[in-house]
Amino acid sequence: MIGAGVPFGAEQRLLPEWIPLSFFFVSLACLPLGWILLFLQAENIASFQGGFGPVLAALHTFTIGVVLTTAFGASMQMLPVASGAAMNRPIGVILLLVLLLSGIGITLGGFAHYRPLIASWGAALLCLSALLYALMLVRLLIRSANLKLVRNHVLVGALCLLLAAALGAAMILNWAGLISFNMPNPRLVHAGLALYGFMGLIVFGFSRIMVPMLSVSDKTNDRLAIWGLLIALTSLLLWVGGFFKIAPIVALISALIHIYEMFTILKGRIRTRLGPEWTVIRFGWIMLPLSLLLVIGAQWTDNKANITELSILVAVLGWLVSFIIGILQRIVPFLLSMQIARQTGMPELPSKLAAEKLTRIIGPLHIAAVGVTGLAIIMDNSLLLQFGSLIGLVSGLSFLTFLIIAIKRKRLSLEKMKK
Amino acid sequence: MRLSQILHEEHQRTLTVLDELDGWRGKNKPDDIEQIKGLLTDLIDVAQSDITEHYAFEEEHLFPVLRMNGADFMANMLAGEHQMIRPIAQELSAMAQKAIETGFDDQSWQSFQELSFDFIGHETFHIQKEEMGLINAINSLFTPEQEAPLIELYKKGS
Numbered sequence: 257m258i259g260a261g262v263p264f265g266a267e268q269r270l271l272p273e274w275i276p277l278s279f280f281f282v283s284l285a286c287l288p289l290g291w292i293l294l295f296l297q298a299e300n301i302a303s304f305q306g307g308f309g310p311v312l313a314a315l316h317t318f319t320i321g322v323v324l325t326t327a328f329g330a331s332m333q334m335l336p337v338a339s340g341a342a343m344n345r346p347i348g349v350i351l352l353l354v355l356l357l358s359g360i361g362i363t364l365g366g367f368a369h370y371r372p373l374i375a376s377w378g379a380a381l382l383c384l385s386a387l388l389y390a391l392m393l394v395r396l397l398i399r400s401a402n403l404k405l406v407r408n409h410v411l412v413g414a415l416c417l418l419l420a421a422a423l424g425a426a427m428i429l430n431w432a433g434l435i436s437f438n439m440p441n442p443r444l445v446h447a448g449l450a451l452y453g454f455m456g457l458i459v460f461g462f463s464r465i466m467v468p469m470l471s472v473s474d475k476t477n478d479r480l481a482i483w484g485l486l487i488a489l490t491s492l493l494l495w496v497g498g499f500f501k502i503a504p505i506v507a508l509i510s511a512l513i514h515i516y517e518m519f520t521i522l523k524g525r526i527r528t529r530l531g532p533e534w535t536v537i538r539f540g541w542i543m544l545p546l547s548l549l550l551v552i553g554a555q556w557t558d559n560k561a562n563i564t565e566l567s568i569l570v571a572v573l574g575w576l577v578s579f580i581i582g583i584l585q586r587i588v589p590f591l592l593s594m595q596i597a598r599q600t601g602m603p604e605l606p607s608k609l610a611a612e613k614l615t616r617i618i619g620p621l622h623i624a625a626v627g628v629t630g631l632a633i634i635m636d637n638s639l640l641l642q643f644g645s646l647i648g649l650v651s652g653l654s655f656l657t658f659l660i661i662a663i664k665r666k667r668l669s670l671e672k673m674k675k
Numbered sequence: 676m677r678l679s680q681i682l683h684e685e686h687q688r689t690l691t692v693l694d695e696l697d698g699w700r701g702k703n704k705p706d707d708i709e710q711i712k713g714l715l716t717d718l719i720d721v722a723q724s725d726i727t728e729h730y731a732f733e734e735e736h737l738f739p740v741l742r743m744n745g746a747d748f749m750a751n752m753l754a755g756e757h758q759m760i761r762p763i764a765q766e767l768s769a770m771a772q773k774a775i776e777t778g779f780d781d782q783s784w785q786s787f788q789e790l791s792f793d794f795i796g797h798e799t800f801h802i803q804k805e806e807m808g809l810i811n812a813i814n815s816l817f818t819p820e821q822e823a824p825l826i827e828l829y830k831k832g833s
Contacts, residue, residue: 469803472690474683526690527799529697593800598748602755603804605796 279329286321409461416453
């Protein structure tokens with residue numbers, strides 16, 4: 257079977273349209289915003305050694321603004337559709353949305369303006385949203401009889417999110433002088449748990465549903481995925497335990513297993529022709545092991561500064577954001593099509609809702625932006641970094657336009673079908 | 676073999692033919708009808724077995740069970756798509772049959788291409804939804820014993 261889900265009575269699994277679209281809209285608004293912040297902070301990137309300020313705000317615009325928001329929205333909408341579980345009540349998802357968005361805004365503001373107390377409030381809201389999200393996920397997945405493997409990925413990911421959020425909040429409270437927090441390398445542990453623990457495992461799990469479905473393939477390998485998850489878990493435990501030199505090597509094995517399964521799924525697809533979004537998805541897959549190689553390089557060599565920055569760029573923008581850009585280009589028209597079906601009984605073809613011309617430039621521009629900014633970091637060249645950011649900005653704005661066009665086309669299609 | 680597996684394999688076969696058809700997208704008409712004759716024959720076969728009979732079986736024997744189990748939306752949506760795809764498949768099948776007999780001219784090739792890609796889009800999206808929903812649902816709705824007579828019925832019909 258292609259995909260692994262049972263949208264049994266799928267209309268009972270569809271949230272009111274505006275809720276998932278709000279998550280995705282915020283995510284896609286944060287994408288150009290992140291590039292603008294990177295552009296403005298280009299001269300400070302090279303000297304960034306961690307700590308609070310606009311550079312941290314720029315980084316978190318991508319991580320919590322784009323990636324976390326998409327993960328929350330997709331989990332709340334796509335998991336019920338794909339797992340056969342009854343969805344969470346919309347009011348709970350709305351509360352999640354409010355907590356997340358206010359948390360993001362206040363935290364980023366606090367970071368950018370060196371306001372620790374404001375950032376503390378934002379962190380508290382983000383922690384609450386993480387807790388609510390984890391509770392809703394557990395509730396949703398426990399009621400699902402299917403997708404046990406995805407369930408394991410997502411549940412371990414949710415645990416990592418809680419730990420990463422708590423650690424992030426502790427660092428902010430320490431900065432604000434509200435608590436005294438002493439832990440060796442908290443930033444490293446926080447980054448590892450957030451990027452490879454939560455976001456990584458969510459991507460691993462979701463990919464096993466979305467990639468076969470979108471590429472029309474049934475070549476998943478459950479056994480391999482179980483090994484991948486166990487190895488990923490081992491690497492996360494090593495990372496949290498402070499074994500920073502060994503953990504990324506173990507994580508690399510898990511990543512390669514995941515990538516192998518993804519390419520196997522794609523190779524086994526029935527339809528030869530793939531849409532332009534697959535270029536950026538495949539690029540993201542390649543960036544995952546590359547990011548881990550860079551983490552290994554950063555941990556095993558003395559030249560840490562640039563490699564560390566490069567590894568963060570490759571992990572966040574190269575891997576996670578690339579994957580999101582590719583997958584959302586398919587998910588958004590699909591969801592809108594199902595919303596049309598909910599109202600008229602007949603779905604519209606997703607391809608008719610997607611702005612094809614934009615899909616041809618969004619991915620390539622994003623890839624170019626990652627390439628140029630990566631080169632700029634290696635060369636320590638802020639002008640080049642600004643140029644790369646501008647390319648990313650055009651890609652981000654194009655994607656935002658893609659979303660707006662899809663919503664507009666959905667409305668037109670709905671009016672036409674109702675007539 | 677479970678009923679879900681039988682229907683799944685038919686979907687796979689249909690998708691394989693659609694993929695081959697998609698390979699002609701944007702191409703000039705074949706110089707010799709023999710170049711495409713095998714594909715046209717497969718297309719006619721798909722339109723008969725995987726569309727006409729497959730759809731009729733689902734509508735008659737599976738969708739009512741889905742509706743009884745509260746999945747009206749899914750059953751109605753899939754049935755609605757059947758209604759939309761069926762005439763496209765029939766017209767395409769007739770075009771393919773005519774082409775086998777008399778070949779394509781520029782105009783008939785253009786019409787064939789347009790209709791083909793309409794068919795590919797709708798049928799692929801339809802199969803994606805059936806694979807996500809219906810195929811999995813069958814296994815939870817029927818035991819192997821319950822579905823045995825249905826399989827017999829389906830085999831007799833096709």
